[in-house]
Amino acid sequence: MSPQPQQTLDQLSAARLVPVVVLDDAAHADPLAAALAAGGLPVAEVTFRTAAAADSIRAMAARGDMILGAGTVLTTDQVDLAVAAGASYVVSPGLSRAVVERCQEHGILVLPGAVTATEIQAALELGLTTVKFFPAGTSGGAPAIKALAAPFGGVSFVPTGGVGPANLHEYLAIPAVAAVGGSWMVPKNLVNSGDFAEITRLTAEAVALAAR
Numbered sequence: 053m054s055p056q057p058q059q060t061l062d063q064l065s066a067a068r069l070v071p072v073v074v075l076d077d078a079a080h081a082d083p084l085a086a087a088l089a090a091g092g093l094p095v096a097e098v099t100f101r102t103a104a105a106a107d108s109i110r111a112m113a114a115r116g117d118m119i120l121g122a123g124t125v126l127t128t129d130q131v132d133l134a135v136a137a138g139a140s141y142v143v144s145p146g147l148s149r150a151v152v153e154r155c156q157e158h159g160i161l162v163l164p165g166a167v168t169a170t171e172i173q174a175a176l177e178l179g180l181t182t183v184k185f186f187p188a189g190t191s192g193g194a195p196a197i198k199a200l201a202a203p204f205g206g207v208s209f210v211p212t213g214g215v216g217p218a219n220l221h222e223y224l225a226i227p228a229v230a231a232v233g234g235s236w237m238v239p240k241n242l243v244n245s246g247d248f249a250e251i252t253r254l255t256a257e258a259v260a261l262a263a264r
């Protein structure tokens with residue numbers, strides 16, 4: 053049984069950071085999860101950009117210590133695969149009614165991308181109050197979120213795309229920001245070369261920065 057959407061959102065808000073993971077090989081999933089947990093961040097958004105996504109989520113879920121989501125979810129079939137693999141939340145680059153409604157049927161948290169007032173209103177009409185703000189950097193960044201948070205007082209945002217150590221604080225300082233997502237602590241080259249110690253170091257550094 054998946055956790056309730058609010059429970060998952062509370063976990064992500066407490067973590068403040070959501071590592072966005074692209075795995076070419078599900079064999080890397082368990083050591084990567086171990087590296088993230090060792091860095092103090094047992095959280096991952098495993099993207100459906102690769103065929104290894106569902107098996108990677110399954111391998112990470114088997115550990116029992118991860119807050120696991122599926123990213124780049126574009127179809128209802130991917131929602132079903134993600135939930136069956138053990139994901140407790142789903143992230144989409146944009147707002148798809150079909151994807152949102154399938155997540156709601158499963159009773160799991162869904163974070164669709166929304167960067168305009170119109171997109172946020174569409175999310176509200178689907179009963180959502182948290183959206184992914186993607187791609188954050190090229191959609192106006194922190195000033196855009198502040199401007200949108202004014203009329204949409206009850207909405208919270210998870211900015212992702214172009215977020216890193218240099219601008220993390222601009223986003224986390226905004227009360228409407230629940231957490232930020234990013235791939236900077238899990239670079240693909242380190243995953244593929246098996247340098248999990250460096251991933252733990254980058255993760256611990258990110259956790260320390262977010263706590264400041």
Ligand SMILES: O=C(O)C(=O)C[C@H](O)[C@H](O)COP(=O)(O)O
Binds near residue numbers: 072186
């Ligand atoms: O398409 C999706 O649903 C995604 O998951 C997009 C990723 O969240 C961002 O591409 C990560 O952005 P960077 O941290 O700048 O690498």
